[in-house]
Amino acid sequence: MTSTPDDCTAALDLPGIREAVEQCLHEFLTAKEQTATRRRLPPTAARSLRSFLDSGGKRLRPLLCAIGWYAAGSPGPLPEAVVRTASALEFFHAFALIHDDVMDRSETRRGRPTVHRAFARQYADRTPDAAAEHLGTGAAILVGDLALCWSDELLHSADIPADRLRAVRRLSDLMREEAMYGQYLDLLAPTTPAHDIRVPLTVIRYKTAKYTCERPLHIGAALAGADPPVLRACTAYALPLGEAFQLRDDLLGVFGNPDRTGKSRLDDLREGKRTVLMTLAHQRANPAQLKTLHELVGRPGLTDHDADRIRTVILETGAHDEAERMIRHRHDRAQRALDRAPFPPDVVHALRHVARRATHRDL
Amino acid sequence: MTSTPDDCTAALDLPGIREAVEQCLHEFLTAKEQTATRRRLPPTAARSLRSFLDSGGKRLRPLLCAIGWYAAGSPGPLPEAVVRTASALEFFHAFALIHDDVMDRSETRRGRPTVHRAFARQYADRTPDAAAEHLGTGAAILVGDLALCWSDELLHSADIPADRLRAVRRLSDLMREEAMYGQYLDLLAPTTPAHDIRVPLTVIRYKTAKYTCERPLHIGAALAGADPPVLRACTAYALPLGEAFQLRDDLLGVFGNPDRTGKSRLDDLREGKRTVLMTLAHQRANPAQLKTLHELVGRPGLTDHDADRIRTVILETGAHDEAERMIRHRHDRAQRALDRAPFPPDVVHALRHVARRATHRDL
Numbered sequence: 044m045t046s047t048p049d050d051c052t053a054a055l056d057l058p059g060i061r062e063a064v065e066q067c068l069h070e071f072l073t074a075k076e077q078t079a080t081r082r083r084l085p086p087t088a089a090r091s092l093r094s095f096l097d098s099g100g101k102r103l104r105p106l107l108c109a110i111g112w113y114a115a116g117s118p119g120p121l122p123e124a125v126v127r128t129a130s131a132l133e134f135f136h137a138f139a140l141i142h143d144d145v146m147d148r149s150e151t152r153r154g155r156p157t158v159h160r161a162f163a164r165q166y167a168d169r170t171p172d173a174a175a176e177h178l179g180t181g182a183a184i185l186v187g188d189l190a191l192c193w194s195d196e197l198l199h200s201a202d203i204p205a206d207r208l209r210a211v212r213r214l215s216d217l218m219r220e221e222a223m224y225g226q227y228l229d230l231l232a233p234t235t236p237a238h239d240i241r242v243p244l245t246v247i248r249y250k251t252a253k254y255t256c257e258r259p260l261h262i263g264a265a266l267a268g269a270d271p272p273v274l275r276a277c278t279a280y281a282l283p284l285g286e287a288f289q290l291r292d293d294l295l296g297v298f299g300n301p302d303r304t305g306k307s308r309l310d311d312l313r314e315g316k317r318t319v320l321m322t323l324a325h326q327r328a329n330p331a332q333l334k335t336l337h338e339l340v341g342r343p344g345l346t347d348h349d350a351d352r353i354r355t356v357i358l359e360t361g362a363h364d365e366a367e368r369m370i371r372h373r374h375d376r377a378q379r380a381l382d383r384a385p386f387p388p389d390v391v392h393a394l395r396h397v398a399r400r401a402t403h404r405d406l
Numbered sequence: 407m408t409s410t411p412d413d414c415t416a417a418l419d420l421p422g423i424r425e426a427v428e429q430c431l432h433e434f435l436t437a438k439e440q441t442a443t444r445r446r447l448p449p450t451a452a453r454s455l456r457s458f459l460d461s462g463g464k465r466l467r468p469l470l471c472a473i474g475w476y477a478a479g480s481p482g483p484l485p486e487a488v489v490r491t492a493s494a495l496e497f498f499h500a501f502a503l504i505h506d507d508v509m510d511r512s513e514t515r516r517g518r519p520t521v522h523r524a525f526a527r528q529y530a531d532r533t534p535d536a537a538a539e540h541l542g543t544g545a546a547i548l549v550g551d552l553a554l555c556w557s558d559e560l561l562h563s564a565d566i567p568a569d570r571l572r573a574v575r576r577l578s579d580l581m582r583e584e585a586m587y588g589q590y591l592d593l594l595a596p597t598t599p600a601h602d603i604r605v606p607l608t609v610i611r612y613k614t615a616k617y618t619c620e621r622p623l624h625i626g627a628a629l630a631g632a633d634p635p636v637l638r639a640c641t642a643y644a645l646p647l648g649e650a651f652q653l654r655d656d657l658l659g660v661f662g663n664p665d666r667t668g669k670s671r672l673d674d675l676r677e678g679k680r681t682v683l684m685t686l687a688h689q690r691a692n693p694a695q696l697k698t699l700h701e702l703v704g705r706p707g708l709t710d711h712d713a714d715r716i717r718t719v720i721l722e723t724g725a726h727d728e729a730e731r732m733i734r735h736r737h738d739r740a741q742r743a744l745d746r747a748p749f750p751p752d753v754v755h756a757l758r759h760v761a762r763r764a765t766h767r768d769l
Contacts, residue, residue, distance in 0.1 A: 138551075142547055181509035188586055192586070212563075224448065227451070228448070233533070
C-alpha cells in the first residue's frame with residue numbers, strides 16, 4: 044500500500060489493513076490448532092477463538108493502531124511487525140469480551156451465543172444442565188486466558204527494535220490495566236448511587252476512550268518512534284471520540300435494531316447496566332418516572348413491553364436528547380483536534396472517517 | 407550469596423532466594439497500589455493479590471527457576487533479572503490458582519476464603535447475596551487477569567539480553583499453554599469415564615510436571631544460556647518429580663490434615679475431582695465399593711461420614727498403596743536423574759532436597 048499526501052481519499056487502505064490483520068490472526072490460530080493436535084491436546088481454544096473472530100467485530104483497535112503508525116509519518120506499506128501488533132490488540136479484545144460476557148452473564152454477542160453459552164450447549168449432551176453451565180463458564184474463562192497469552196505472544200514475537208518495543212510495552216501495559224480497571228468499575232457500578240454520573244463517566248473514560256481509542260493509536264505511533272506532540276494529538280482526538288463511541292453504543296443497546304447490532308436490546312436493561320444514558324434518566328426523572336425505572340431496570344425477566352416503558356422514560360426525561368448532544372459535542376471536539384494535529388493528510392482523512400462511522404452509526 | 411562445590415550443604419541459599427522473590431513481588435504490588443491511588447483507581451486488585459500471596463504458598467516455581475539458573479553453572483549472587491523472572495512465575499501461579507478456584511467453586515485456599523469468596527463477603531453489605539456472589543466471581547476473574555498481565559510485565563521489564571530473552575519467552579509461552587491445556591482437561595475430566603487413567607495422567611503431566619517443575623527449571627536455565635544437555639537433564643528430573651508431587655497433593659487432598667494443608671479434605675471429594683488416586687479406586691473397586699463411589703463422590707453436601715466411607719474404599723481397594731508406590735517410583739527416578747545430571751554439586755544437593763520435600767510431605 045502506498046500513500047501520498049495529494050491522494051487523500053484513497054490514501055489509507057483501511058480494508059487492506061483489516062484484511063492483513065484477519066490473515067495474521069487466522070494464520071496464528073491455524074498454527075496453534077496444528078500444534079495442539081500434534082501434541083494430542085484439544086484444539087478447542089483455537090477453534091473457539093476463530094469462531095468468535097469470524098462472528099464479526101469492527102476491528103477498531105487494530106485499525107487505529109495501524110493509523111497511529113501512519114500518524115507518526117511512516118510511509119509505504121504496513122510492515123509485518125505493525126500488523127502483528129495490531130492483531131495482538133484484537134486478541135486482547137477477544138479476551139476482554141469473552142471474560143466480560145462471563146461476568147455480565149450475557150447470552151448473545153454479535154448475534155451468536157456467547158462463548159460460555161456455546162460451550163455449555165456443547166457439553167449439555169454429556170453432563171446435566173447445571174454442570175454443563177458450569178463447565179461452559181470454566182472453558183470460556185480459559186479460552187479468554189489463552190487469548191490474553193496469545194495476544195502477548197503475537198506482540199513479543201513481532202520484529203520490533205528494542206527501544207521502540209520498550210515504548211510499545213509501556214503503553215500496552217497501561218492499556219491492559221486501563222481496560223481491567225474500567226471493567227472492575229463497571230462491574231461494581233450497580234452498587235453505587237444510580238444518579239451519580241461520575242461512575243459511568245469514569246468507566247467509559249477507561250474502558251472505551253483510553254483502552255479502545257487512545258492506546259491503540261499510541262501503540263501504533265510508538266512503533267513508528269512518534270515524538271510527544273504526535274502522541275498528544277492522538278490523545279486530543281481519541282478521548283472525546285472514544286466517549287462518543289461508547290455513548291452511541293449505549294444508545295444502540297437500548298434503542299438499536301438487534302438485527303443490525305447483533306445484540307439483544309433487552310440485555311443492558313435486564314442487567315441494569317449503569318450507563319451514562321441511564322444515569323441521565325435517573326437524574327431527570329420525576330417521582331412517577333423514577334418509580335418505573337426502579338421497578339423495571341435490572342429485572343431479569345424484563346419483557347418487551349417493560350423495555351418500551353423504560354424507553355418512554357428515557358425519551359420523556361430528555362436523557363436521550365442529552366446523550367445525543369453529548370455525542371455531538373464529543374464528535375466535534377475530536378474533529379477539531381484533527382484540525383491542528385501534526386498528522387499527514389491521509390491520516391487526518393482516515394481519522395475523520397473513523398469518527399463519523401463510530402459516532403453516527405445507525406445500526 | 408556465594409556457592410562453592412565443597413560447601414554443598416550451605417550452598418544454595420533457598421530461604422534467601424525466597425526472601426528476594428517476596429521482596430520483588432511486594433515492591434511491585436506497592437508500586438501498583440500507589441499508581442492506582444494516584445490515578446483515583448481502585449487499589450483493590452493489588453491489595454487482593456498481596457493478601458493472596460501473604461496467605462502462604464511454597465514458592466516452588468520461583469525456587470526452581472532460581473535453581474535452574476544455577477544448574478547452568480552460573481556463579482555468585484542471584485541477579486535482579488533472575489529474581490524478577492522467578493517472581494513473574496509466582497504472579498502467573500497466583501493467576502492460575504485464582505481462576506482455578508473460580509472454575510472449581512472452591513471455598514477455601516491456604517486456610518482462608520478463596521479470592522472470589524472473599525470479594526463476595528465484602529460486597530454482601532451493599533447488595534443482595536446472589537448479586538454479591540456474582541460480583542465476587544467477576545472481581546476474582548479480573549484480579550486473576552491482572553495477575554497474568556503483571557506476570558508478563560515483570561518478565562518483560564527484567565533486564566535480560568535479547569537472545570536469552572527469546573529463549574525464555576519461548577519457554578514461558580509453552581509453560582502458559584501447558585498450564586491452561588492441563589486445566590482445560592482437568593475441567594472436562596468429570597465428563598470422561600471414571601476408570602480411564604489416561605485422563606488424570608495427562609492432566610498431571612501438563613498441569614504439574616511440565617508447568618510446575620520442568621518449565622520453571624528450563625526458564626531459569628535459559629536465563630543463564632544453558633545448552634541442550636542441561637535442559638534435558640532438567641526434564642529428566644522434573645517430569646517424574648512433578649508427577650510425584652501431584653500424586654502426593656491428591657493424597658493429601660483426601661487424607662491430609664486440613665490444619666496443616668490449609669485445604670478442606672472434603673473439597674476434592676465433593677467436587678468429584680478426577681485424580682489418579684480416585685481413578686485407581688474406580689479401577690479396583692468391586693461392585694459394592696463402586697456403588698459407594700458412585701453414590702458419594704461428587705455429592706455437594708458430602709459429610710465427614712461420607713468422606714470416611716470413600717476413604718475406606720480407597721484404602722481397601724489398594725488404591726492408596728498404589729498411589730504411594732507411584733510416588734516412590736517417580737521420586738526415585740527423579741533422584742537417579744540427578745546422579746547423571748551435568749549440574750554443579752550445590753544444585754544437585756538443592757534439587758534432592760526439593761524432591762524429598764515435595765514428595766514426602768506429611769502435611
